[in-house]
Amino acid sequence: MILDGKAVSAKIIDDLKIELAKKSTKPYLAVILVGDDPASRVYVRNKKKKAEYIGVRADIFEYPANVEESVILEKIDELNDNPEVTAILVQMPLPEHISKEKVICRISPQKDVDCFTPENVGRLTIGMEPYFYPATPQGVLMLLDAYDIPIEGKHAVVIGRSNIVGKPMAQMLLRRNATVTMCHSKTENLEDIIKTADIVVSAVGKKIVRCKMVDKKSVVIDIGIYRDSNGNLTGDVDFEEVEPVVEYITPVPGGVGPMTIASLMYNIVKS
Amino acid sequence: MILDGKAVSAKIIDDLKIELAKKSTKPYLAVILVGDDPASRVYVRNKKKKAEYIGVRADIFEYPANVEESVILEKIDELNDNPEVTAILVQMPLPEHISKEKVICRISPQKDVDCFTPENVGRLTIGMEPYFYPATPQGVLMLLDAYDIPIEGKHAVVIGRSNIVGKPMAQMLLRRNATVTMCHSKTENLEDIIKTADIVVSAVGKKIVRCKMVDKKSVVIDIGIYRDSNGNLTGDVDFEEVEPVVEYITPVPGGVGPMTIASLMYNIVKS
Numbered sequence: 001m002i003l004d005g006k007a008v009s010a011k012i013i014d015d016l017k018i019e020l021a022k023k024s025t026k027p028y029l030a031v032i033l034v035g036d037d038p039a040s041r042v043y044v045r046n047k048k049k050k051a052e053y054i055g056v057r058a059d060i061f062e063y064p065a066n067v068e069e070s071v072i073l074e075k076i077d078e079l080n081d082n083p084e085v086t087a088i089l090v091q092m093p094l095p096e097h098i099s100k101e102k103v104i105c106r107i108s109p110q111k112d113v114d115c116f117t118p119e120n121v122g123r124l125t126i127g128m129e130p131y132f133y134p135a136t137p138q139g140v141l142m143l144l145d146a147y148d149i150p151i152e153g154k155h156a157v158v159i160g161r162s163n164i165v166g167k168p169m170a171q172m173l174l175r176r177n178a179t180v181t182m183c184h185s186k187t188e189n190l191e192d193i194i195k196t197a198d199i200v201v202s203a204v205g206k207k208i209v210r211c212k213m214v215d216k217k218s219v220v221i222d223i224g225i226y227r228d229s230n231g232n233l234t235g236d237v238d239f240e241e242v243e244p245v246v247e248y249i250t251p252v253p254g255g256v257g258p259m260t261i262a263s264l265m266y267n268i269v270k271s
Numbered sequence: 272m273i274l275d276g277k278a279v280s281a282k283i284i285d286d287l288k289i290e291l292a293k294k295s296t297k298p299y300l301a302v303i304l305v306g307d308d309p310a311s312r313v314y315v316r317n318k319k320k321k322a323e324y325i326g327v328r329a330d331i332f333e334y335p336a337n338v339e340e341s342v343i344l345e346k347i348d349e350l351n352d353n354p355e356v357t358a359i360l361v362q363m364p365l366p367e368h369i370s371k372e373k374v375i376c377r378i379s380p381q382k383d384v385d386c387f388t389p390e391n392v393g394r395l396t397i398g399m400e401p402y403f404y405p406a407t408p409q410g411v412l413m414l415l416d417a418y419d420i421p422i423e424g425k426h427a428v429v430i431g432r433s434n435i436v437g438k439p440m441a442q443m444l445l446r447r448n449a450t451v452t453m454c455h456s457k458t459e460n461l462e463d464i465i466k467t468a469d470i471v472v473s474a475v476g477k478k479i480v481r482c483k484m485v486d487k488k489s490v491v492i493d494i495g496i497y498r499d500s501n502g503n504l505t506g507d508v509d510f511e512e513v514e515p516v517v518e519y520i521t522p523v524p525g526g527v528g529p530m531t532i533a534s535l536m537y538n539i540v541k542s
Contacts, residue, residue: 122389126434163397177457186448
């Protein structure tokens with residue numbers, strides 16, 4: 001069965017729009033965009049458009065690639081102090097002369113809708129409520145829940161250990177009582193480990209998951225998204241050969257991508 | 272081969288004593304102890320004694336079990352603000368009417384030598400430097416390093432997911448490029464998962480690891496410590512049957528326990 005992220009996402013976003021229409025106070029999203037990476041510009045524009053669709057005020061604050069670090073830090077201070085601003089996003093990547101760590105640590109945890117700050121990551125890890133859960137892993141869980149796919153006690157293998165996807169995905173699956181294995185570029189015998197999984201979550205950006213690694217009870221979540229040599233959007237899973245074998249699978253595109261947007265909108269409304 | 276935590280710990284502690292003797296400014300450890308749990312009193316007394324042995328000033332601030340939460344929070348504020356105090360420990364468990372979360376969040380991350388605060392846990396998770404690493408997992412890594420046991424690329428299975436042992440152990444092994452599986456009370460097929468491990472770390476408090484789950488290349492780290500029905504100190508590993516089979520194993524007592532103390536002293540000196 002194909003997990004239809006596009007449909008589930010659309011429903012969540014429309015529910016958020018209805019919910020927000022009833023409220024007298026609205027969230028206000030501030031996005032910081034540095035430099036002119038074309039992919040970043042597209043992402044930021046899409047977030048703003050979707051936020052405005054559900055009734056959220058959204059402003060993009062743009063800076064040239066050579067902006068001084070202190071200017072960005074002061075802007076964050078200003079957004080933190082502005083009581084109208086409820087949500088702050090800093091689009092990554094930042095230019096090399098700007099310290100990503102300093103920028104992340106400067107964001108108020110109460111406005112950190114990406115769950116980038118150590119405070120929120122720490123809360124997530126030790127079982128306290130973070131102010132927000134990170135968008136992509138939260139979106140994956142929303143999708144699993146939409147199809148009533150059980151998580152507790154299952155063995156989830158997470159491939160990739162980025163701070164915004166792989167690592168919080170592992171923590172959130174652990175909070176839902178999965179047994180969780182974290183794999184990455186240094187993992188030996190990756191194929192054998194994937195074979196032991198009930199739930200496979202891949203967030204790498206290259207072709208990893210093949211049909212011989214899964215079986216008819218597997219749940220396969222594909223977070224990787226990139227263009228292949230022919231310029232087509234593809235994911236970490238060989239969809240053609242894996243889809244007929246497994247119980248559940250997400251497509252690329254139309255799987256985790258739209259869920260990430262829905263999940264981010266959920267956080268912004270919560271803010 | 273038996274990993275001699277007692278010997279390695281003694282060497283680390285003596286090195287710390289020598290290092291500290293050369294310094295003009297000394298750390299100052301403040302310990303908060305609430306109630307009269309006998310085990311807690313023993314732990315606190317041992318920490319103070321060991322700290323004083325290496326040349327650290329250490330004070331215990333004792334409160335009755337019925338102390339108000341606000342008194343503890345104000346004491347933490349005072350210790351945070353006191354520039355002479357470099358390290359703060361709050362002995363757990365606390366009485367039920369005192370919020371553990373509030374207490375933990377109140378400790379300054381710069382004095383949080385237990386690595387309890389969300390800020391430090393978050394830094395640990397996202398690959399930033401925490402001010403301190405949690406004592407037990409750091410002690411385990413010190414022990415593995417003392418015997419030059421490779422970690423990178425190995426599959427480590429961590430059993431138990433407490434905030435102070437299991438979860439940070441997993442994160443620290445991941446930072447050292449192990450593939451890490453987190454198991455716990457809801458894990459299905461625990462035995463099969465342990466069989467796939469190169470390194471087994473058990474922190475549960477009951478007999479879990481048997482000889483049929485390990486082989487001659489296994490590294491077995493036993494963090495569990497409790498008294499069996501005969502009143503003898505024992506761990507999670509059936510030492511008698513496992514020790515002849517595996518490559519490396521920690522005894523209980525004399526394995527991870529002394530390493531935890533050495534690791535905590537390392538943090539206090541660093542403070």
